[in-house]
Amino acid sequence: MPTICFIIKVIINFYKHKTKESKLNEKLHDRQIVLPSDCMQKIFKYTIQISNKKNLFKLLLVNKYWCENVIPILWNNPFRDLFPPSILRHTPSRDPRICYNLLRTYISCLDNDEYYLLFSKLNPSLHPFDMEIPNSFKTLYNYPNYLKELSYSDLENTIYTSFMINLKNSNNSNSKNSNFQQEKYQAFSIASALCKLFLQNSTQLKFLLFNSSSTCNDSIMDIPNIKRYNNITIKPVLSNITKFQFKDIKIRSNNILTLLNSISIYSTKINHLDFKIDSKDYNNDLIQSISNIITSQKQLFEFNISNLKDNFSDSILSSLFSHHKSTLFSLKLQNIHFTKLSLSILPNLINLKNLYLFNCNGFNNMDITNDFRNFNLRRLQIFSENDNDVETRNLLLQLLKQSGSSLIQLGIDLVCNKENIDIILNYCPNIIVLFIMNNDLMEWREKFNTHSKKVFIKNLNIKRIITTKSTTSKPSNNNNNRYCKEF
Template identity: 35%
Template sequence: MSSTYCFLIQFILNFVGSTAADTVENNLFHGKRSDIPAPYLPTECMLEIFKHVQAQDSGLYSCLLVNRYWCKNIVPLLWSRPFEALSTENRYKLIHTYLACLDREDYLNLSSSLQSYNIKIPEIRQPLFNYSMYLEEFSYKQLEIAVHSTIHIWCNKTFINNHKQDQILLIATTLCKLFMRRSISLKSFIIDKYFSHSDIPQISTFIEQPGLSHLTRFKIDYCKPMTTNTIKLLENLPYLCSNIRCLDIKFPIFEHNHKSISRIISTQKCLNEFNLSGVRIGSERILFSLQSRHETLNIIRLENVYITEACFNALALCENLKDLSLWYCRGLNIENTSVLLKSKFSLKKLRLGFSPICSDVAGLILQVGGISLKELEIDLINSIIVEIILDCCPNVKEIKLANYFPHDNNYLFYQLFFGLSLENLEIFINSKNLDYEDMKLTGQDLPPSLKYLKLSCGFTIDQFKELFKTCNAPLETIIIDYVDLNYDHIKVITKFIREKKTVKTLGIVGMDDMTSQGIKELKMLKKRYGIFIIPSYELNQW
């Protein structure tokens, strides 16, 4: 039983007395419902408690059995993002449940249409809840996958291959209509594709009310030319919703669709975050439209995008910008980038990815970051870059080095880390890079101000030993994330924790596959030294 779940049981014990709570706890263990009243906290308080249990694998499912009040509060949480991380069997159960939520007319129409493919929907009993109304996050790709799995089971895992995509689109269209009509809480909609050559449902499906009217996040992620119905949806989206806060666009060729994206941007009253990735054509018009939302935009992230001077002029007008990312964008030069020097925003977070030949551009943008900058991610380090960071961005407390190896010039890291009084450091190197043996980073390079260290990269065991043996930083949080971690690495961390006595939190990616020796070592750290071991499902939040 999870620690959070135990806390809830203890909370009941303290709140309603031991007799009633003993009955509740007994019911939880034996799968029975309780007729004894449990604490009737306000719904808002209950939801806050349940949110802490939600990330765990089965915590909320157990809480369903306490009583009707708890069940009523938990069902909306369980069904807000139902498509995530499902097995084939659970995908089938999910689609089966949603089909049971259909109106009789829609159910009969779908059954009739599927008969032409010799598919018969099993008899479905009406569910206790109208589960479709609780949907908050919806990915079309996940729906396609779930429907695909369902048809496989219906057809005993044999498909009429010539009509597979037609069958999936038919069922997906019916369920999309259900979601548009019933989902009063739909906040996030992601258009991505599992079957790249099929289309999404027709636009008439998405104009149902309440439909997309409450969207706060919209994402489109395509690697192929957009389909006809996708283009029509983009053209109509400005008329269907106006309160999108996060707009995330990833598409290699916009062709004539940049007009639709620009229109979406200009009609969203509260647009706070804009992400654009992979656009080769039409990026200037899209980025130019950002000036229409210059008062609300706080976050702009651009990756593999062609940028012109007009684009930078638009960025410079966003006076409330706090988070800027320019990751391997094209068209950058000193002339067009210098426009940002006229900007009035005060950046808190900056992410820069450049080739070595663009170090002068990187240096100029770092000057834009200035004294307000607190977090920096960068993949380019040389003496000029280090000097600019120390001179222009002296208040940076958090650095992430991305795909950059500390080699023979590791003196630059000592100069940078100590010059900034750094508190948080993350080193990320893609697992495809195999020359870890050349990495030179010792504990002496880490400043005495460092409290958080995350290593998302590979180290030989000798490098790992040297790093922690020579480290004098009062680390409070250590997170290790790479594939070749073994028990020897765990022993090195244990020795550091035992000797330094500063570490409070430890996270290890891949704990589910750890040996019994490693698990025993972590339990010892928790018991003897009070170390909080970050659960696997929480690691991405640290």
């Protein structure tokens, strides 16, 4: 009897153990191994680097958790890969259907008021337009919230590609003009609605770029009127901006001043500012708005501006010196007229590492008080539209003599002639990259080869100047690319 009891006890314990083990295995089988979201997104970003972004779409269908980690990557800048590189503003997309689907999704994220307002403007039954907007439907995610970079030119390009690519060309010139005006009105209506959507919902937005690559100002729309927006709702978005750019867009109204004033009030974290505006569009109000943006930032690292005439450079450089002399890392000036005041400020920006001067003038105001010995530049580029620019050449030589020992990269053109090569070799012993645009290639190469023991140049790039500009034409604000190309 004791033996039987013992056997039964062993059997019961055995089955109990098996049952527990089976249940444990079932729990482990049902439990999924889940990595933190940060790890998942790093893996997905690495997937993009080694393959194609399109592969991420397959991962959306794995499960909900994967989908939630892929969506932010796909929608942080969905406009980026839609268009091939081009100098033209309205360049057809590689796949216009993708542009349409992208706009359809964003339009569906509009609230009811904005949606029906846009619908009332574009509904073909109410207006003789060739554009139709999609029927509203509720999206699964708040896609604008994931946007980190907004380029207005990319948005506009997406709109034109989506809705205008199939417009029928008419032989009637009046009809063509009518279609063009309708096209601009429709595109601007959609761009305004979506800009409002982004500036009120894209709380992760870092880069705000109002730019254009067009050479034809007639095709450029005005920027949206930010007065239509609720200041309470745009503040969280604008307060996170770290890069703001306004380039090559023709100013057609006061909308730009309204935008800049809002940036100066709500944006304080910008570290990269970039302005390129036609010299005719600058006025005291615009200069004051740009200065206000400069002064309102906590730390400004990079600043670029072009086409300042008269004494407008005084206000800009004074603001930079007063508020960012300890943080300004890179300064790029193109088509700038220097006055005695602005030129005296330049040597006091002693924390600069990168300095670019493209076709600037007014260096005849330089005197012996302009001391660049405290400069600690790493990269210097000086190009001039005038090959016989003595003023710019004197500035370059003074910079090289007083601060050339810290330079690692140098870019020049004929502003430094072959007689001054010895100055480069003697005063710039640490140059690694030297970029020269000069037609006299052989003489320069032989000169540097002769003095190779005096300077270590790892990358010597000497190019022939090629330009299509007439020698009799007046200098323009849009310089040849040889003056703007960075090495």
